[in-house]
Structure formats: structure tokens, C-alpha cells
Amino acid sequence: MGDVLRRAAGLGPADPLLRTVTAADEAGWTAAELLADAERVAAGLLARHDPGSRIATCLVNGPEAVLLQLGVALAGMVLVPVNPRSRPPELEHALRLSGAAAIYAAEDAAGNPAADVAEELRDGLPALTEVHRCTGDWRALLAGRPAQLPTVAPDALAQIQFTSGTTGRAKGVLITHAGMVATSHAFRERIGLPEGGVWINPMPLFHTAGNVLGTMGALWQRAEHVVVAFEPARVLALLAERRATLLSAAPTLLDLLMTRPEIQDADLSSLQVVFTGGQTVRPGFVDRVESVFGAPLITTFGMTETCGSALLSAPTDPDEVRRTTVGRPLAGTDVRIASPDGTPAVPGEPGELWVRGARLTPGYHQDPVATAEAIDREGWLHTGDLAVMDATGACRIVGRLKDMIKTGGENVSPEEVEEAVAGHPSVARTAVVGTPSERWGELVVAFVVPSAGADVDPVELERHCRDRLSPFKVPRAWRIVDDLPMTASTKIQRAELRRMAAADPELHPAGGPARP
Structure with missing residues (x-):
């Protein structure tokens, strides 16, 4: 440098x-x-x-x-x-x-x-x-x-x-x-x-x-x-x-x-x-x-793991590329749209976006397990994002495999927010998801099951979280529920919670994306 x-x-x-x-x-x-x-x-x-x-x-x-x-x-x-x-x-x-x-x-x-x-x-x-x-x-x-x-x-x-x-x-x-x-x-x-x-x-x-x-x-x-x-x-x-x-x-x-x-x-x-x-x-x-x-x-x-950028559109790109994609790989970056078995997907078919190259992180500090989970033996970083690549190499992001929430350009771990929310005595169980927002990308939404006999006050929960989390991680919406949807193996059905948040008229008035 x-x-x-x-x-x-x-x-x-x-x-x-x-x-x-x-x-x-x-x-x-x-x-x-x-x-x-x-x-x-x-x-x-x-x-x-x-x-x-x-x-x-x-x-x-x-x-x-x-x-x-x-x-x-x-x-x-x-x-x-x-x-x-x-x-x-x-x-x-x-x-x-x-x-x-x-x-x-x-x-x-x-x-x-x-x-x-x-x-x-x-x-x-x-x-x-x-x-x-x-x-x-x-x-x-x-x-x-x-x-x-x-x-x-x-x-x-x-x-x-x-x-x-x-x-x-x-x-x-x-x-x-x-x-x-x-x-x-x-x-x-x-x-x-x-x-x-x-x-x-x-x-x-x-x-x-x-x-x-x-x-x-x-x-x-x-x-x-x-x-x-x-x-x-x-x-x-x-x-x-x-x-x-x-x-x-x-x-x-x-x-x-x-x-x-x-x-x-x-x-x-x-x-x-x-x-x-x-x-x-x-x-x-x-x-x-x-x-x-x-x-x-x-x-x-881009991600922190790629020094902020891996693909980028250019000012001279056709309108359709600038309007619908994140551009093409930067010099020195390999990109693969991977099928579930890890092989390259057919052009036009969605798959997980993998990247590797000179800008890639060597890994996570003092965390070999997380490093091995994110970067495979061939040096590919598995981003968790779903993308489609066209014949010219331009990529369009179409979804996400992982549960990470992106709000205002910041990454938010649902588990970290859940840990903070669950620390309040009025909370028995909680799950946190993101819901689309035109301004913020996603809003952080917390579903809360009250403790027995407790009255849950969202204002108090927000104050509790602000003492423990950066402001962008604090839930912007609270939903008090009797129970959380679970799978047969007792895992929280985050997809169902995201569906519930997306259908919430207070978060998405007139069916449009939330815009607080």
C-alpha cells in the first residue's frame, strides 16, 4: 500500500x-x-x-x-x-x-x-x-x-x-x-x-x-x-x-x-x-x-472477504447490464456459478456465486473452522448468494442461500441479534429475519415469543438492544407471536418468517417494498 x-x-x-x-x-x-x-x-x-x-x-x-x-x-x-x-x-x-x-x-x-x-x-x-x-x-x-x-x-x-x-x-x-x-x-x-x-x-x-x-x-x-x-x-x-x-x-x-x-x-x-x-x-x-x-x-x-469488490459494471456498459447486473469479474478474479454439486451451472441457470483470486482473504483470524466452511480446498469462496451469469460474463444476483441480512449496506447476523433480544427477561424465544426494503435493502424484523406471564414492550426491547448492538443491527420492526414455525428437526423455519414479514401490510403497504 x-x-x-x-x-x-x-x-x-x-x-x-x-x-x-x-x-x-x-x-x-x-x-x-x-x-x-x-x-x-x-x-x-x-x-x-x-x-x-x-x-x-x-x-x-x-x-x-x-x-x-x-x-x-x-x-x-x-x-x-x-x-x-x-x-x-x-x-x-x-x-x-x-x-x-x-x-x-x-x-x-x-x-x-x-x-x-x-x-x-x-x-x-x-x-x-x-x-x-x-x-x-x-x-x-x-x-x-x-x-x-x-x-x-x-x-x-x-x-x-x-x-x-x-x-x-x-x-x-x-x-x-x-x-x-x-x-x-x-x-x-x-x-x-x-x-x-x-x-x-x-x-x-x-x-x-x-x-x-x-x-x-x-x-x-x-x-x-x-x-x-x-x-x-x-x-x-x-x-x-x-x-x-x-x-x-x-x-x-x-x-x-x-x-x-x-x-x-x-x-x-x-x-x-x-x-x-x-x-x-x-x-x-x-x-x-x-x-x-x-x-x-x-x-x-463485493464482500469484506474480497476487499470490497469482485464484480463491477462499467460506465460504458450497455443500459441493460448497468440496470440489471453487478457487472463482470474484475481482473484477477475467477467466478463460478455453481450447481448444487459444485459444477458450473449452465449459462442462464441460477447457482451459488463462487469467487477466487488475488483479492480473496486468506481466511478468518483465529477461526480455521469458519475459514474452511467459507473457502474450499480449491480456493473458492462460497458467497452464499444466488446468481445468474449471461454469455458475456455479467452476473445478476437473484437471491441468497444464507440467512445473513443486508441492511443499508451492512451485514447483520440474525444469531447475533437473537442473542441480544433473548437476553431480555420478557422474551422466551425469538427469531430474526430480513424483509425487503426499497431504501435499506432489507429491514431487520424480530419475531418474539413472550415468557410466561410477561408483557412484551417493543420500546423496552429496542432500548435493551441499543445498549448491546450497533444501531443498524437493532430490529426496525417487532412482531409478538405465540410460537415460531419449526421444522420436524426443531429448526426455525426462517423462510416462513420471511414470508410472514413480506406479507405484513405495515411493513409493505399496498404490496410494495417497505420504505420507512
């Missing part, structure tokens, strides 16, 4: 390469300045930690998140970016499993006192020797004196990112330098724009969409990377002020932008590409985005 930054600085030292915009401050870096500051961050880290150390961050989008991502990489250490809205049990799990030696945490992350939480957890985490409180003063990171930086191998571990899977607690996905570099380069090549430009990136930097496709993709592009926390009015203003050429935003964020009255007067004429991913989009949504923003919408299929 450091080589990509050095390349950008060498080709155009005075080119604008980074701009960060927060409610309190705005700052900009040329390519040479960004390299110099990232090297100072690396030197400061090396004065206190050995190469290979795990350095956690719990930050909103801003200068500290970018400088630490690049500084940790240059120092040959491993970044552990954690959602800044994580609740204490989630943050504790990430810090303990990763063995983080230090954490840089925001004092106020969208109302979450992440730094205070980290301080409270510190005594119970022997590996955690440092808690740094981040207030937005990024210059505090530049305390390191010049130092000899280590040589970092391409296959060295770069990050451990935590993602909810289909079962249990979040798993630590291992991400290498080579995977990040290959994916961001292929992403930039597929977009096909001339070098330079301005990329507006409100995608969270604790995810691959933000820090691989965004931070690293912009370095390859040598674009001015404008990092901003998502706030609709501010993003719309930046699109015009910076003469943006690319906007990166999840479907949920695009939908919110399009509902703002300010968009009617926003100057979007510089936009050449709008990029999205994280959930399935429908043709009508693509048409709406392209009409409002005046630029082609390109869509990716």
Missing part, C-alpha cells in the same frame, strides 16, 4: 490528493504532503510498537482515519478498523480477538463516546497498552521523528476487518496488502476515467468500500480524495464546490440524497460516474439515480 502512495507522490508531488471535511474543520494535502505526514505517523508508531502490531481505530470519517490507515501500512503494522458506533461488547470482541496493542478512538462518534468505552475496557484487555483519544486534531499524530521504515511484503497482513457472517459474532477477516492493491487498481481500471479528477467519498473508512475502493482507488487514480462523513446537505454542497467527477455512496445514501430539496438546485454537471454497492439495486432505482445525477451508475458485488 505504501508503494501506491509513493507512486502518486512521485508522479505529481504538487497534485491535490486528499481533502477532509468535517463539521469543525477542512484540510487538504498535496501528494508530497500526504506522503510526508503518513511517514511521520508511521515513525511515531514504530517508536512504540513493533512491525506486525495490531493498531485499532474507532473513528468517523476524517483526517485521522486516513492518516492512520496509511501510517499503519507504512509501518508494517496491521490496522483493525472498528465501527465507531459499536457497543461495548462489540468493541471488546474486536479488540480481544485481534490482540490490538493500541486504539485511536473518537471522543464523540455520532453520539457514541468510543474513547470512554475503550478506556473502560482497557483493564480487561492485557494486550491493549494504549488508548488515544481523538478529537479531530490530526496534527497530534505527527509526533514521530524521521525513521527507517520497514520493507513490507506484498502478502503481509494489512488489516483485520470485522464483519457479521451467517452465524454468531463478527469474524475478523484477514486482508493483505496485495489484496487491497490489486482490488483498488482493478476498480480504478474498470471505471476507466482519465487520471486526476475529484472523488467524493462519504462511505465509512472502517469498511473496504471506504478504505480500499475509496482511499486506495483514489491513490491509483491520483484523484483528489474528498473524505466526509455522510450528511446529505454537506455531500451535495461538496459535489458542486469541488467539481466532483465521482461519487461513491451506498444505495441507502443515494436514496437519502435524492430526497433532499437541495438537490434540485445542486450543480452536478461535473459528475462522470456514480458508484454504489452493498445491496441489490433494481432497474428503476438505476434509472432514477442516472436521471437525478446525470451520470451512469455502476454497481459492484
Whole structure:
């Protein structure tokens, strides 16, 4: 990753390469300045930690998140970016499993006192020797004196990112330098724009969409990377002020932008590409985005396990490809639509989407069982998504084998939410499913069987869950039922619960998808 930054600085030292915009401050870096500051961050880290150390961050989008991502990489250490809205049990799990030696945490992350939480957890985490409180003063990171930086191998571990899977607690996905570099380069090549430009990136930097496709993709592009926390009015203003050429935003964020009255007067004429991913989009949504923003919408299929992207449509693709598919495999990616026996499906027939290649994770941190379940002996990652591939290699996602819920571009494990809900004394049994939503992709719905003699209060259950789960994991709808549908082997019939949720008129008025 450091080589990509050095390349950008060498080709155009005075080119604008980074701009960060927060409610309190705005700052900009040329390519040479960004390299110099990232090297100072690396030197400061090396004065206190050995190469290979795990350095956690719990930050909103801003200068500290970018400088630490690049500084940790240059120092040959491993970044552990954690959602800044994580609740204490989630943050504790990430810090303990990763063995983080230090954490840089925001004092106020969208109302979450992440730094205070980290301080409270510190005594119970022997590996955690440092808690740094981040207030937005990024210059505090530049305390390191010049130092000899280590040589970092391409296959060295770069990050451990935590993602909810289909079962249990979040798993630590291992991400290498080579995977990040290959994916961001292929992403930039597929977009096909001339070098330079301005990329507006409100995608969270604790995810691959933000820090691989965004931070690293912009370095390859040598674009001015404008990092901003998502706030609709501010993003719309930046699109015009910076003469943006690319906007990166999840479907949920695009939908919110399009509902703002300010968009009617926003100057979007510089936009050449709008990029999205994280959930399935429908043709009508693509048409709406392209009409409002005046630029082609390109869509990716990716996972944390694939560094954020494995397939991607292109701005020059025919309308039908952009409107109905997630495009074709990126360079260096093999894709198979697998029949139940694992053999390739006939073109046009649905099957499970398998991927392999340079961008693929080596596995899950300290979890060989989960790794073996996800990646077979031939190196294929079994995504759990059902897809159809046409004769040109373009893929359309048609469903999902796994029970994982995708809401607002985030993965939610039903079992993790069920564990939190079941911890309330009024709950005897519970099951959690997703139901389609035009805005969010899916809504999290909880079916609850009350304990004997108990009155279930959804408001109290929501408050209970918010103390234990990130906000996006908290059920948006509660349904109190006498019993849960079960199979003969006493397994919950999630398909039946999804059918019940889909037929619920409160969730889907007039038969349409839920749109809260």
C-alpha cells in the first residue's frame, strides 16, 4: 500500500490528493504532503510498537482515519478498523480477538463516546497498552521523528476487518496488502476515467468500500480524495464546490440524497460516474439515480472477504447490464456459478456465486473452522448468494442461500441479534429475519415469543438492544407471536418468517417494498 502512495507522490508531488471535511474543520494535502505526514505517523508508531502490531481505530470519517490507515501500512503494522458506533461488547470482541496493542478512538462518534468505552475496557484487555483519544486534531499524530521504515511484503497482513457472517459474532477477516492493491487498481481500471479528477467519498473508512475502493482507488487514480462523513446537505454542497467527477455512496445514501430539496438546485454537471454497492439495486432505482445525477451508475458485488469488490459494471456498459447486473469479474478474479454439486451451472441457470483470486482473504483470524466452511480446498469462496451469469460474463444476483441480512449496506447476523433480544427477561424465544426494503435493502424484523406471564414492550426491547448492538443491527420492526414455525428437526423455519414479514401490510403497504 505504501508503494501506491509513493507512486502518486512521485508522479505529481504538487497534485491535490486528499481533502477532509468535517463539521469543525477542512484540510487538504498535496501528494508530497500526504506522503510526508503518513511517514511521520508511521515513525511515531514504530517508536512504540513493533512491525506486525495490531493498531485499532474507532473513528468517523476524517483526517485521522486516513492518516492512520496509511501510517499503519507504512509501518508494517496491521490496522483493525472498528465501527465507531459499536457497543461495548462489540468493541471488546474486536479488540480481544485481534490482540490490538493500541486504539485511536473518537471522543464523540455520532453520539457514541468510543474513547470512554475503550478506556473502560482497557483493564480487561492485557494486550491493549494504549488508548488515544481523538478529537479531530490530526496534527497530534505527527509526533514521530524521521525513521527507517520497514520493507513490507506484498502478502503481509494489512488489516483485520470485522464483519457479521451467517452465524454468531463478527469474524475478523484477514486482508493483505496485495489484496487491497490489486482490488483498488482493478476498480480504478474498470471505471476507466482519465487520471486526476475529484472523488467524493462519504462511505465509512472502517469498511473496504471506504478504505480500499475509496482511499486506495483514489491513490491509483491520483484523484483528489474528498473524505466526509455522510450528511446529505454537506455531500451535495461538496459535489458542486469541488467539481466532483465521482461519487461513491451506498444505495441507502443515494436514496437519502435524492430526497433532499437541495438537490434540485445542486450543480452536478461535473459528475462522470456514480458508484454504489452493498445491496441489490433494481432497474428503476438505476434509472432514477442516472436521471437525478446525470451520470451512469455502476454497481459492484463485493464482500469484506474480497476487499470490497469482485464484480463491477462499467460506465460504458450497455443500459441493460448497468440496470440489471453487478457487472463482470474484475481482473484477477475467477467466478463460478455453481450447481448444487459444485459444477458450473449452465449459462442462464441460477447457482451459488463462487469467487477466487488475488483479492480473496486468506481466511478468518483465529477461526480455521469458519475459514474452511467459507473457502474450499480449491480456493473458492462460497458467497452464499444466488446468481445468474449471461454469455458475456455479467452476473445478476437473484437471491441468497444464507440467512445473513443486508441492511443499508451492512451485514447483520440474525444469531447475533437473537442473542441480544433473548437476553431480555420478557422474551422466551425469538427469531430474526430480513424483509425487503426499497431504501435499506432489507429491514431487520424480530419475531418474539413472550415468557410466561410477561408483557412484551417493543420500546423496552429496542432500548435493551441499543445498549448491546450497533444501531443498524437493532430490529426496525417487532412482531409478538405465540410460537415460531419449526421444522420436524426443531429448526426455525426462517423462510416462513420471511414470508410472514413480506406479507405484513405495515411493513409493505399496498404490496410494495417497505420504505420507512
